[in-house]
Amino acid sequence: MLKTLIEAFALISTWEVIIAMFAASVYGLVIGSLPGLSATMATALLVPVTFYLSPIAAIATIVAASSMAIFSGDIPGALLRIPGTPASAAYADEAYAMTRKGQAELALGAGVWFSAVGGIAGVLSLMILAPPLAEVALSFSTFEYFWLALLGLMCATLVARSSPVKAIAGMFLGLLVSCIGIENPGGVPRFTFGLTDLFGGIEPIPALVGVFAVAQVMRAMLTPEPPPLPRRKFGSIMAGQWKLTKKYHWQMTRGNIVGIIIGVLPGAGADMAAWVSYAMSKRFSKEPEKFGTGHVEGLVEAGASNNASIASGWVPSLLFGIPGDTIAAIAIGVLYMKGLNPGPTLFTEKASSMYAIYLMFIIANILMIPLGIAMIRVAAYILLAPRSTVMPIIMLCCAVGSFAIGNNMFGVVTVAAFGVIGYVMEANGYPVAAMVLGIVMGTMVEQAFVTSLIKSDGSILPFFERPVAAILAAMAIGALLWPVMVWVWRKVKPVRTAVATSR
């Protein structure tokens, strides 16, 4: 163990990793703080850059940028009432109310401090949970993998803040996209329409950049510019945070635990963690009447929760290649690209790389405190940047970045096409995250499904015969059917009440 740890230290203490991590941190802080540019988008735009880095430096940039962006989304939330990333949306009103009461420093300080604490709690969970789970996972056959992957896809639809049927449809769309190309069990061209560019299939990364970045630029074309930030001078950012930690230690712990649990669930990410934790904080608070008036309690719990979910979201990603959230989905792409194929064997064969990832998470969260404070101080200047200067550069990065992925123009066409698809889907209430999960996991789901069917000689029964497979199957099928069951229940209920009242 000590030897592995020393090896991990050696892996991360190179200039390349240090510079990459620092630059990605600053980048994540800036992108996260700009309203409308999410942490997922920050990470997606970073992927082309990771091609040119060593595996550890590449993962370091993803870890640093995503952790920082989730925190810095709190800054415009507190100062402008516009959350920088969806994960900050849950408590943007509360933080803004504090700013109006003259407690901007306390709100932002709580953001940076409890985010860092939550992040570290998330890493600890990753360190503790992942190795024993990896041992269990080693006994999994393709049947279990199939149900697990399906359950991962279903979780994404369960937590979507939209119609579950639309989320399932989005997931199927993603799976359909993953069918394109010749990488299938028969090795025949599938849905390529004779286009050689489609033979290699649709890469997840240009699709992600399209639905998250281009679609956002498209939306900006139709929405009015957010109001400018009023100028203000900040006092000490960290003052009073220790007092808050002592006073709200239980809320902080609960936020961390909820964040970790939600992060581990495939498909549910930081946004969900923040919403659930904020709601829990209000529900169990001794002074619920203070919520909404500029009360720090909810900020403590939800701020800790969303950052905790970032690290724990890597548990299913590293173990099974099933992304915990959209950021982890991108990370999985990078892991595959860099030869660190996710799976339980990663923990035995590449243990030092695993430890390096843990260490990078811890460093990123420690680095968040000084860099976060600096960011809060310069936020006033960054937030002055008009959208008409930021969006064109984002679009240029989309074009160059997607070209860089395969050094061909087809990547740029893919980005443009998925921009339109993402925009139309979002406008009509279809969650794009579900589609993204479908694209990322499609190949894995098909492989597990077809291999299992070949093993069982076309029979469905063996899918339910092994005990773990049966439990996972019950959960996945339950998740698939519950929207229909709820719909039927709602249809039957009025009839029952009508009958009861007529009696």
Next chain:
Amino acid sequence: MRLPDSVTGSFLVALGAASAYGGYILPPVPGQPVGPNVFPLVIGIGLALCGLAIVFGIGHTFEEEEELIPLEDGQTAAAPPPQSKLYGLRALLPPALLLFYVIAADRLGFIITAALMVYVTSTALGAKWKLALPLAALSPFAIHLIFGKLLRVPLPAGLLPTPW
């Protein structure tokens, strides 16, 4: 771009049917019960069923309407955008510019194509020429420096090669 659920649902039914048919006509692997055809078939059927459910409004009650946050005092509201019929088409500008990049980059070169893209996007988002012009002149060089020089992405030189 908000379409009625019946339209999007019907589209999904059609897409699902097409996918299932596409899977059905794929050649099987000799001596193997399942091949490349099974997955598209399953997905197609699933997609079509979801489309049908959406057409019939199943799950619609779960949808949450987006809350509009009212502006506080001290913040000035931006003027509401003019709502002509063609206004919605502005959203198509970014993908159109990306396709323009695909067609033009090799001939015009990265710098000129990128400058045009930046200028058009920036102006469309409301920037005055005093801002858009310097941005269009400088940002392509900055992006080229990062991607072309440092990360060695082969960006076409075209009519205007970069000094490095």
